[in-house]
Amino acid sequence: MKRATLFSLESATTEATESIGRRFGRHLRAGDRVALTGELGSGKTTLVRGVAHGMGIDPQEWVSSPTYALLHEYRGPLTLYHFDLYRIRHEAEVLDLGLPEYLRRQEDKTRDHVVVVEWADRMALKFPPGSFYVTIECMVGNDSSELQRRICFGHDEARGADFFDFMERQ
Ligand SMILES: Nc1ncnc2c1ncn2[C@@H]1O[C@H](COP(=O)(O)OP(=O)(O)OP(=O)(O)O)[C@@H](O)[C@H]1O
Ligand SMILES: [Mg+2]
Numbered sequence: 001m002k003r004a005t006l007f008s009l010e011s012a013t014t015e016a017t018e019s020i021g022r023r024f025g026r027h028l029r030a031g032d033r034v035a036l037t038g039e040l041g042s043g044k045t046t047l048v049r050g051v052a053h054g055m056g057i058d059p060q061e062w063v064s065s066p067t068y069a070l071l072h073e074y075r076g077p078l079t080l081y082h083f084d085l086y087r088i089r090h091e092a093e094v095l096d097l098g099l100p101e102y103l104r105r106q107e108d109k110t111r112d113h114v115v116v117v118e119w120a121d122r123m124a125l126k127f128p129p130g131s132f133y134v135t136i137e138c139m140v141g142n143d144s145s146e147l148q149r150r151i152c153f154g155h156d157e158a159r160g161a162d163f164f165d166f167m168e169r170q
C-alpha cells in the first residue's frame with residue numbers, strides 16, 4: 001500500500017494543533033479511519049480533541065473522559081471512536097476491544113462513525129483502503145521553539161489526491 005505524505009503543517013502551540021485537528025475533523029466523513037502516530041507527548045490527543053470539535057461533538061463529551069481508557073466513544077452528529085493503544089501490551093487486548101471489527105465496519109453498511117487510532121504503530125493493524133495516516137513530529141528548534149510540531153497528513157491511493165486541498169486552502 002502506498003502511503004504518501006501529501007502535505008504537512010507546522011504548529012507552534014497546543015491551540016494551533018487543536019485548530020488543525022478541527023479543520024481536519026470538519027472534513028471527516030462517516031466510515032473514515034485515521035491512523036495517528038507520533039512520539040510520546042507530541043500532541044496526538046490534543047489533535048484528536050480538535051478533530052472531535054470539528055466533527056461537531058460537544059466538548060463536554062471529551063472533558064469527562066478518563067485519560068487511561070483504551071477506547072473513548074464521543075457522540076455527536078457522527079460517533080467518534082478514539083482508540084489509544086499506548087497501554088496495550090498484547091495483541092489479544094486489541095482483539096478484546098474489537099478494534100479489527102471497528103476498522104472493518106467501513107466495508108459493511110455501518111458507516112455512521114469515524115475511527116481514530118492513536119499509537120496505531122504499536123500493533124500490526126490492517127487499515128482499510130482510503131484510510132488517513134497522520135504523524136506528529138517534534139521539531140528541535142532554537143530558543144522558544146521547543147513546542148514546534150510538524151503534523152504530516154497522508155492517505156493511501158484509494159483516496160483522491162485532491163482530498164487535502166481544503167486543508168491547504170484555509
Ligand atoms: N505545538 C504543540 N502541539 C500540541 N501540544 C503541544 C504543543 N506544544 C506543547 N504542547 C503540549 O504537549 C502536550 C501534548 O500532550 P498530548 O496528550 O496531546 O500528547 P500525546 O501525543 O497524546 O501524548 P501521549 O504520547 O502521552 O499519548 C500537552 O501538554 C500540550 O500542551
Ligand atoms: Mg495521547
